[in-house]
Amino acid sequence: MNVAFISDLHLDVNRIDPALALGLFADAMKDQDIKALFLLGDTFNALEKTATFVQALDDKVGPDRDVFFLAGNHEMGSGESFEEVENFNDARYFHKKFLDIGSYRIIGHNGWYDYSMDKNQHFIEEILSFKKGYWYDRRIKQPMSDPERMALAIDEMKAMVKEAKEIGQKPIVLNHFSPLQDFVDLIPFRRTKMSILKSFLGSRILGEDFVKWGVEDSISGHLHLHPDKRQVAQISFYNVALGYNRKKIKEWVGSDFASEVLKRLLIIDL
Ligand SMILES: [Fe+2]
Numbered sequence: 001m002n003v004a005f006i007s008d009l010h011l012d013v014n015r016i017d018p019a020l021a022l023g024l025f026a027d028a029m030k031d032q033d034i035k036a037l038f039l040l041g042d043t044f045n046a047l048e049k050t051a052t053f054v055q056a057l058d059d060k061v062g063p064d065r066d067v068f069f070l071a072g073n074h075e076m077g078s079g080e081s082f083e084e085v086e087n088f089n090d091a092r093y094f095h096k097k098f099l100d101i102g103s104y105r106i107i108g109h110n111g112w113y114d115y116s117m118d119k120n121q122h123f124i125e126e127i128l129s130f131k132k133g134y135w136y137d138r139r140i141k142q143p144m145s146d147p148e149r150m151a152l153a154i155d156e157m158k159a160m161v162k163e164a165k166e167i168g169q170k171p172i173v174l175n176h177f178s179p180l181q182d183f184v185d186l187i188p189f190r191r192t193k194m195s196i197l198k199s200f201l202g203s204r205i206l207g208e209d210f211v212k213w214g215v216e217d218s219i220s221g222h223l224h225l226h227p228d229k230r231q232v233a234q235i236s237f238y239n240v241a242l243g244y245n246r247k248k249i250k251e252w253v254g255s256d257f258a259s260e261v262l263k264r265l266l267i268i269d270l
Pocket of ligand 1: 008010042072222223224243
């Protein structure tokens with residue numbers, strides 16, 4: 001059964017007409033017989049907008065196909081409380097949910113970051129001050145520190161992976177944020193001082209835990225890099241971000257949304 005994944009469509013930043021995107025994904029799902037499509041965050045700059053888009057797409061593809069979504073940092077920064085992001089009431093919201101397909105269990109969690117990707121290159125005070133002053137995520141509300149939020153996320157994912165393994169299902173974990181240091185280290189920072197941004201991109205500790213827990217595949221977004229799949233022990237790590245195509249930031253290979261989506265869409269036959 002074909003299942004597909006993509007992330008970081010940034011439909012509003014990229015100024016893509018949602019109706020065009022709806023038609024494109026509906027056609028792709030039918031043409032390639034995709035039974036479930038997962039959007040791994042940063043679809044829009046607001047959770048409600050992403051939820052509305054996903055519902056419309058799910059309606060369009062009919063009852064035999066499903067569409068689910070995670071929240072990226074761009075969905076979290078339009079005034080939602082931490083509780084809303086954690087418990088957003090929508091059947092298509094895949095955060096802390098799972099879906100069994102054959103012998104696989106697809107597990108969703110937005111993820112977060114704990115600065116471990118920085119590899120102790122900066123003092124905590126510098127990281128906090130950069131986040132507060134410049135980083136997009138300064139607008140995201142949370143009642144705890146970033147390392148505490150990530151520790152909670154790891155506990156939640158650990159329990160879900162354990163449950164899958166106990167009943168003999170092979171876990172595939174979906175996140176918005178990156179769990180793989182190798183992907184983050186590929187970022188070509190033009191100015192060395194910007195490397196502090198690595199702190200906010202994900203958690204190296206989570207990636208190491210995935211290896212220990214026996215996760216089969218890890219699929220994430222957030223890094224607009226388009227790296228090849230990486231194999232670490234038993235896990236295939238994928239990054240499926242589409243990224244920006246704006247005047248000042250051109251991350252697409254072409255300038256055409258449709259061909260870029262078809263290039264980035266990861267389809268796995270489970
Ligand atoms: Fe993004």
